[in-house]
Amino acid sequence: MSTGTSSVAAPVTRAASGVHHRARLRRVRRPSLLRGFVWLYLLWSLVPVALAILFSFNSGSSVTEWQGFSLRWYTGDPYYSVLHDPALHDAVIQTLRLAVLTTLVAVPVGVLFAIGVNRWRSRQASAWTFLMLLAFVMPELIFGVGIFLLLTNLLTFVRLGTTAQFLALVAWNISWPAIIVRARLASIGGDYEEAAMDLGASSLGAVRRVLLPMLFPAVFASTVLVFAGVVDDFVIVDLLSSNAQSQPMSVIIYTLGAHGGSAAAPALNALATVMFVMSIATVAIGWFVYRWLTRGEKGGSALSLGPLTGS
Amino acid sequence: MLAADAGLSRSKTSARGPRWLWPSLAMPGALWLAVLFLLPFYVALAVAGGTVNPLFFSPEPVWNPLSWRSVYLGQVWSDLFGAHAYLGQTVLRTLAYVVIASAICLLIAYPVAYFVARQSRHKGMYLVALVAPFWVSYMMRMLAWQNLLQNGGLVNHILTATRLITEPVSWLSGNPVTVVLGLVYGYVPYLIIVLYAGLDRIDQALLEAARDLGLGRIRTFLHVTLPLSRQVIYAGALITALPMAGDFYTNTMLSGVPTTTMIGNVISNSLSTPGQSGDGAVLVLFLLLALLAPMVWYVRSSSRAGTAGELL
Numbered sequence: 001m002s003t004g005t006s007s008v009a010a011p012v013t014r015a016a017s018g019v020h021h022r023a024r025l026r027r028v029r030r031p032s033l034l035r036g037f038v039w040l041y042l043l044w045s046l047v048p049v050a051l052a053i054l055f056s057f058n059s060g061s062s063v064t065e066w067q068g069f070s071l072r073w074y075t076g077d078p079y080y081s082v083l084h085d086p087a088l089h090d091a092v093i094q095t096l097r098l099a100v101l102t103t104l105v106a107v108p109v110g111v112l113f114a115i116g117v118n119r120w121r122s123r124q125a126s127a128w129t130f131l132m133l134l135a136f137v138m139p140e141l142i143f144g145v146g147i148f149l150l151l152t153n154l155l156t157f158v159r160l161g162t163t164a165q166f167l168a169l170v171a172w173n174i175s176w177p178a179i180i181v182r183a184r185l186a187s188i189g190g191d192y193e194e195a196a197m198d199l200g201a202s203s204l205g206a207v208r209r210v211l212l213p214m215l216f217p218a219v220f221a222s223t224v225l226v227f228a229g230v231v232d233d234f235v236i237v238d239l240l241s242s243n244a245q246s247q248p249m250s251v252i253i254y255t256l257g258a259h260g261g262s263a264a265a266p267a268l269n270a271l272a273t274v275m276f277v278m279s280i281a282t283v284a285i286g287w288f289v290y291r292w293l294t295r296g297e298k299g300g301s302a303l304s305l306g307p308l309t310g311s
Numbered sequence: 312m313l314a315a316d317a318g319l320s321r322s323k324t325s326a327r328g329p330r331w332l333w334p335s336l337a338m339p340g341a342l343w344l345a346v347l348f349l350l351p352f353y354v355a356l357a358v359a360g361g362t363v364n365p366l367f368f369s370p371e372p373v374w375n376p377l378s379w380r381s382v383y384l385g386q387v388w389s390d391l392f393g394a395h396a397y398l399g400q401t402v403l404r405t406l407a408y409v410v411i412a413s414a415i416c417l418l419i420a421y422p423v424a425y426f427v428a429r430q431s432r433h434k435g436m437y438l439v440a441l442v443a444p445f446w447v448s449y450m451m452r453m454l455a456w457q458n459l460l461q462n463g464g465l466v467n468h469i470l471t472a473t474r475l476i477t478e479p480v481s482w483l484s485g486n487p488v489t490v491v492l493g494l495v496y497g498y499v500p501y502l503i504i505v506l507y508a509g510l511d512r513i514d515q516a517l518l519e520a521a522r523d524l525g526l527g528r529i530r531t532f533l534h535v536t537l538p539l540s541r542q543v544i545y546a547g548a549l550i551t552a553l554p555m556a557g558d559f560y561t562n563t564m565l566s567g568v569p570t571t572t573m574i575g576n577v578i579s580n581s582l583s584t585p586g587q588s589g590d591g592a593v594l595v596l597f598l599l600l601a602l603l604a605p606m607v608w609y610v611r612s613s614s615r616a617g618t619a620g621e622l623l
Contacts, residue, residue, distance in 0.1 A: 037423070037426075038422070041423050046444065048452070048456055049444065051459065052454060052455035055458060064458065064463055065463075110340060113337050113340025115333075116333045116337025116338070119336075120336075124334075128337060128340075129614075130610060130614075131349065133613070133614065134607070135348045136610075137550070138553075139598070139602065140554065141557030141559065141578060141595075145355070145579075145582065145592075145595045146354070147351050149354045149358050149588065149591075149592055150350060150351040153358055153372045154354050154357075171343050171344060174343060174344065204332060228446060231448070232449060234449060234450060250448060250450045253451065254450055257454050258564060258567055265458075272450065275451060276446075279448065
């Protein structure tokens with residue numbers, strides 16, 4: 001793990017990793033103080049979560065004292081385990097339902113929005129783009145309260161609950177695919193489509209046959225982001241949930257965990273761990289597929305990490 | 312760089328194809344945003360300018376802007392600035408928490424992002440570690456601290472064992488330090504990623520030039536790296552401070568006591584209290600008004616930087 005700071009990589013490795021311009025800077029000895037700080041930060045950021053996961057396997061009901069390994073809080077306990085407590089496993093199902101529905105709608109809508117706005121040269125197009133970006137930076141509380149007021153006062157035919165959560169989550173998540181695809185469109189440029197149309201494709205045909213396949217990695221990356229984002233979402237689903245059935249995992253952890261130590265505290269840790277495994281699995285699968293899709297492209301891993309981190 | 316070329320070729324393409332095609336592709340998304348993002352602000356205004364139903368305590372929105380009343384506005388105004396101004400204090404507290412937490416976030420995030428951006432060999436590994444908390448649900452991360460900070464929790468154990476404190480500190484009942492640290496813990500990964508993206512983009516040749524011209528490491532940093540990263544520092548601080556300003560869950564998970572209430576708590580509580588959603592609407596509009604300028608600045612500066620995705 002620890003790297004010899006003074007060691008200089010062989011020229012071959014440098015060229016292979018494609019960072020030769022950076023390797024020249026390496027003659028500068030990096031201060032170990034900074035390295036220590038980074039490691040401290042990493043410990044501080046990761047250890048609490050690791051401990052929370054560990055204590056979800058505790059056989060006792062403490063989240064601070066280790067009493068032996070068990071799956072009690074996942075499957076064993078007849079009342080409080082994630083499997084047997086109806087509130088907890090309903091929450092898992094509700095989270096999955098919302099994540100799948102939202103992803104299925106938000107990604108296509110966002111992608112089409114990005115393509116349409118990119119090619120539609122007018123004042124209106126930039127106004128819509130501005131609106132989309134504004135929605136992206138809007139604090140979720142303002143966004144969620146707005147939709148709450150809309151659905152309870154004007155569009156009252158939409159009841160609070162799954163439908164409301166779904167509509168709001170799609171609106172909240174359109175920005176991800178739109179922004180990522182917009183960036184990708186800018187780097188693809190118009191030449192490929194131009195060529196397709198010179199060869200006789202219609203403009204819609206060029207989009208479908210040429211542009212969409214090229215956009216596929218970006219579309220895929222935003223699918224992963226939206227799915228994991230909905231799994232993690234809290235504010236919107238909390239404000240718009242109507243009863244226990246429409247409370248996904250994040251809301252359950254919040255409502256049961258808000259004032260500390262219930263009898264089934266480790267069960268909440270277990271639920272949170274299930275949630276964690278779901279997003280990590282999504283991201284891990286996503287990352288490998290993305291790497292595979294963009295294989296052979298310039299930039300390698302750094303580029304493929306970009307869209308996933310949103311950077 | 313690429314964006315410039317793309318801009319040129321794009322203008323050629325968009326002349327092609329039927330005129331209705333591109334707007335109709337954008338339309339579903341645009342409509343969705345119009346109905347569920349733009350329209351809510353009008354509804355919030357109508358609720359804020361309306362009255363309350365005396366029988367059911369439900370809000371009675373007034374849809375015509377000409378007959379908007381100032382019942383709720385007056386109420387909130389007196390809560391904010393009047394004799395019993397309990398809200399004024401909450402606003403100041405929120406501001407203080409957000410400013411302090413953002414400052415700590417920057418102090419942590421900049422060195423970390425700087426270090427990783429300058430890494431050449433183990434960059435991938437560091438990046439994975441930095442991105443990891445990004446994928447752990449926010450609630451889980453708060454729950455993790457809740458476990459650690461309990462009266463009999465690990466933090467108190469360690470502190471008493473090392474004799475830093477003599478008896479357990481009650482971290483979880485209205486301790487402002489806990490709330491601020493919770494905010495820092497929650498939002499710092501986002502800031503690191505934004506700063507990393509910015510610092511990684513700085514042209515290495517400039518740094519080498521500075522050093523070839525005889526600048527020391529510290530002066531290279533002060534005169535080259537820091538000025539070049541100013542824009543991304545602003546952007547990053549903003550992208551973390553904005554959600555913090557609307558945060559209420561960190562507070563509830565780690566304190567839940569009125570002495571640390573933030574404006575987000577007041578707003579989210581007002582929605583579930585009968586007869587108070589008008590106050591909530593006024594407060595949300597106030598919050599929007601206060602944050603609109605920085606949000607617009609952010610959107611415009613990220614559009615100017617080429618693609619928004621690059622700055623995010």
